[in-house]
Amino acid sequence: MEDVQELRREILVQANALYEAKEYERAAEVARALLDVLPEDAEMRYIRAAALTGCGAYEEARAEIARIRAVRSDHAGAARQEIYIDRAEGKIRTQITHLRAFIAQLKERIAAEEESRAYCTVFLASAYSLLGAALTLTGESAEAVGAFLASSALETSRAKKAVEYSNALFASNYLPIHLRGAYAGLARGYGALYADVMPLSGRADAARGHDRIRIGYISPDLRTHPVGMLVRPLLFDFDRTRFAVCCYMSGAEDELSARFRAAADVWRNIQGMTAEEAAALVRGDEIDILVDLAGHTQHNSLPVLADKPAPVQVTGIGYFNTTGLPAVDYMLSDVHVDPAGTADAAFTEEMIRLPHSHFCYTLPEGLPAVAPPPMERSGSVTFGSFNNFSKVTDEVLHLWHQVLDTVPGARLLVKSKLFDSAEGRAVATERFTRCGISTERVEMRAFSRDYLAEYGDMDIALDTFPYTGGMTTCEALAMGVPVVTLRGESHGARFGESLLRNANQPELIAATPEDYVRLAVRLASSPEQLRTLRMELRPRLERSPLMDAHTYVRDVEAAYTEIWEKFVRAAGGI
Numbered sequence: 001m002e003d004v005q006e007l008r009r010e011i012l013v014q015a016n017a018l019y020e021a022k023e024y025e026r027a028a029e030v031a032r033a034l035l036d037v038l039p040e041d042a043e044m045r046y047i048r049a050a051a052l053t054g055c056g057a058y059e060e061a062r063a064e065i066a067r068i069r070a071v072r073s074d075h076a077g078a079a080r081q082e083i084y085i086d087r088a089e090g091k092i093r094t095q096i097t098h099l100r101a102f103i104a105q106l107k108e109r110i111a112a113e114e115e116s117r118a119y120c121t122v123f124l125a126s127a128y129s130l131l132g133a134a135l136t137l138t139g140e141s142a143e144a145v146g147a148f149l150a151s152s153a154l155e156t157s158r159a160k161k162a163v164e165y166s167n168a169l170f171a172s173n174y175l176p177i178h179l180r181g182a183y184a185g186l187a188r189g190y191g192a193l194y195a196d197v198m199p200l201s202g203r204a205d206a207a208r209g210h211d212r213i214r215i216g217y218i219s220p221d222l223r224t225h226p227v228g229m230l231v232r233p234l235l236f237d238f239d240r241t242r243f244a245v246c247c248y249m250s251g252a253e254d255e256l257s258a259r260f261r262a263a264a265d266v267w268r269n270i271q272g273m274t275a276e277e278a279a280a281l282v283r284g285d286e287i288d289i290l291v292d293l294a295g296h297t298q299h300n301s302l303p304v305l306a307d308k309p310a311p312v313q314v315t316g317i318g319y320f321n322t323t324g325l326p327a328v329d330y331m332l333s334d335v336h337v338d339p340a341g342t343a344d345a346a347f348t349e350e351m352i353r354l355p356h357s358h359f360c361y362t363l364p365e366g367l368p369a370v371a372p373p374p375m376e377r378s379g380s381v382t383f384g385s386f387n388n389f390s391k392v393t394d395e396v397l398h399l400w401h402q403v404l405d406t407v408p409g410a411r412l413l414v415k416s417k418l419f420d421s422a423e424g425r426a427v428a429t430e431r432f433t434r435c436g437i438s439t440e441r442v443e444m445r446a447f448s449r450d451y452l453a454e455y456g457d458m459d460i461a462l463d464t465f466p467y468t469g470g471m472t473t474c475e476a477l478a479m480g481v482p483v484v485t486l487r488g489e490s491h492g493a494r495f496g497e498s499l500l501r502n503a504n505q506p507e508l509i510a511a512t513p514e515d516y517v518r519l520a521v522r523l524a525s526s527p528e529q530l531r532t533l534r535m536e537l538r539p540r541l542e543r544s545p546l547m548d549a550h551t552y553v554r555d556v557e558a559a560y561t562e563i564w565e566k567f568v569r570a571a572g573g574i
Contacts, residue, residue: 008034008041015047024054042072049081058085076106076123083130090421092134099131125154129164132171136390137418138427141174145183158193159275162303165190166296173321173467173492176393180466180490184346187324190296191348199308199327200283206311206571208286212244213564216282216310218270218301219293219318220251226471227293227318228256230359233549235263239557246285248278250301275303282309289560292328295319302328312567315349317359320470320492322347330563332556334358336498337491344491352559356545357502360552361474363542364452370480371456373527373534380409381524384458384481386451386472389416389428391464397435400462402517404441407524412442413458415451419444455479459530460523468496477503477541480534482523484508486516502546505537 011034018027031048035041045068052061062085068078079102086095106124110117132147148168155161169190172183217234221227236259238245246266249257253269261267266285270278278301282290290310294300297319305313308327315323316332322344331349337358338344338351352358375381383403385392392414404410418424429439445454452475461476463469463485469476473496476483485496487509500508510516523530541547 008038008044012044012047015044015051019047019051019054022054024051027051028055028057040071042068042075042078046075046077046081049078050084053081053085053088056088058089061085074109076102076120079105080123080126080130083127087130087134091423092138092418092421092427093423096131096134096138099127099134103127103131121154125151125160125164128154129167132164132167136171136174137424139174139390139392139431141171141176141390141393142179144168144171145175145186159303162190162193165193166300166302169296169321169324170298174390174393176395177466178395187322187346188348190302190324191326194303194306194325194327197306197308197327200279201308201311203311203571205286205288206568208288210244210286210288212240212242213560214244214246214286214288215560216246216248216285216287216290217293218248218250218278218282218290218304220249220271220299220301221294221297221318222247222249222260223251223254223257228260229362229364229471230317231293232362233360233553234556235260237549237553239553243557243560246287248282248301248304250278251299270301270304275301275307278304279307279309288312288564289314291316291332292323293318295321295323312563314352314563316352320495322349324348331491332358332559333491334498334502336501337494347491352563354552354555354559356548356551356555357498360549361471361478361541361546362549363478363538363547367478368453368456370534370538371453373459373530374457375459375527375530380411381407381459382411382413382457383407383460383462383520383524384413384415385462385464385469386415386454386476387464387469389414389418391467391469392431393464394431394435396464397431397437399513399516401436403462403520403524404437406517406521410441410524412437413445414442415445415447415454417447420446452479455481460484460520462520463496465496466490466493468493468499470495470499473499474503474541474546477505477537480537482508482530482533482537484510484516484520484523486510486513499546502544503541504544505540 011030015027015030028048028051031044034044045064049061049064065078065082068075083095083098086098106120109120128147128151132144135144145168148164148171152161152164169187172186244265247260247264249269250271287310289312292305292315295315295318302323306325306327313328314330314332315328326348328349330352333351334354334357338353418428425444432439432442455476458481461481461483463483465486466488468485473483485500487497488494497509510519
């Protein structure tokens with residue numbers, strides 16, 4: 001019997017290690033070998049179910065879960081694994097239903113079973129996080145924020161609390177306008193997680209005497225990714241006589257990463273390091289200005305910045321809202337996103353107002369040719385949006401309804417991850433219908449990575465608000481599609497305005513919701529103008545400040561010089 005138990009322990013460790021290494025088929029095979037000897041071993045069936053899910057063998061995985069429940073009806077891992085399968089199959093509604101039931105069961109167990117309280121709390125934190133992600137996808141942003149905050153409160157380590165709090169803050173960007181006021185101070189709670197952290201840097205760093213200002217860029221997205229595309233000028237075209245650049249990559253590398261590695265003075269991959277270890281590395285490199293490119297996006301490195309390893313710290317490009325961290329000094333912005341004299345009380349950072357754009361767009365390699373306006377072959381106008389559907393609030397849908405109602409025969413083309421499954425499309429259909437839009441006039445396309453040619457099926461792009469498009473707006477313009485945006489009242493809500501002004505297309509900016517509808521309708525009734533824009537938008541874009549890499553890099557470097565000199569002066573020239 002002891003031999004069997006020793007074998008069990010060995011196989012459990014082996015199977016789990018294979019699973020963590022994402023060798024799912026081997027993990028499933030190893031688990032099956034033990035189950036032949038111990039068919040009622042619930043933990044091994046749990047590992048096998050997870051491995052089968054990773055292989056895409058969902059029915060087999062569900063069969064394993066059923067066998068677990070026959071032995072352990074209260075097995076929390078089995079319940080969670082079923083939810084993972086729901087998610088993998090795109091069963092968004094089913095997933096949310098199962099999560100709500102799972103959360104209720106865990107709460108009951110926590111209240112009734114003291115001996116299993118700690119065990120169930122771990123799963124409850126996970127369940128709330130999964131619920132937050134699912135609700136974000138379906139557009140239920142307020143409840144999503146609440147779920148992520150509940151997860152953060154239940155986690156016991158600061159690192160995990162921070163991850164879930166970041167998730168909550170990211171989800172809050174999807175909130176409709178009328179709810180935003182209630183969440184205005186939410187980001188400061190993230191900073192409170194690090195209130196006891198002592199900064200590694202200080203005034204004495206002003207006297208290090210570097211011959212060049214040392215800039216550090218930290219991100220999980222220094223790769224083929226929207227952020228990677230946007231930072232190319234800063235890494236390829238910086239003034240090497242005045243600046244030294246060090247990159248801190250916190251993820252898997254690819255071909256673009258290799259090009260960044262070759263361009264930078266120093267390249268570090270910090271994936272797998274703790275925040276403290278990464279901060280010590282930055283500190284050891286004597287970085288003067290550390291620039292975060294992720295904000296509260298997935299796999300961010302804000303916990304590194306919380307240690308203040310560099311005396312001056314900046315955030316921007318990859319995220320357009322406040323970090324909430326007092327250790328971050330500046331937000332990279334521009335005069336359009338944050339006009340002079342405006343201030344957003346929610347921000348803990350001081351604004352750097354670049355004179356043009358706060359990021360630079362580069363046309364992707366292999367960009368498809370601009371297609372003729374689709375209205376010429378269909379006989380009617382197609383409006384569209386390739387923004388994440390989570391950005392499409394009911395306020396947006398009501399305006400889109402007015403546009404479609406005013407333009408006879410017009411259709412709407414939308415593309416998002418939510419439409420990957422039947423349940424996702426059903427959720428969207430309910431929202432369209434509730435807001436007065438007949439789904440007979442809507443085409444919902446699933447997510448795909450190669451989608452630029454699909455702009456050939458769209459005449460006019462309708463921007464979302466208050467969470468506007470970023471890269472999607474640039475891509476639409478590059479493919480000859482005009483983008484109608486609504487000027488907002490806050491930092492993030494003016495992002496679309498900045499892009500269009502820097503693309504030399506200010507006439508596409510609406511001042512009010514009524515103007516938004518009128519502008520979209522006017523474009524739809526002007527086929528000659530649409531035809532002209534189709535052919536001229538890309539060349540105009542290439543000549544615009546939005547794509548002027550040289551000017552952009554000099555603007556950013558001037559800002560770096562100014563904030564570094566300001567720090568040195570404040571330090572008394574030590």
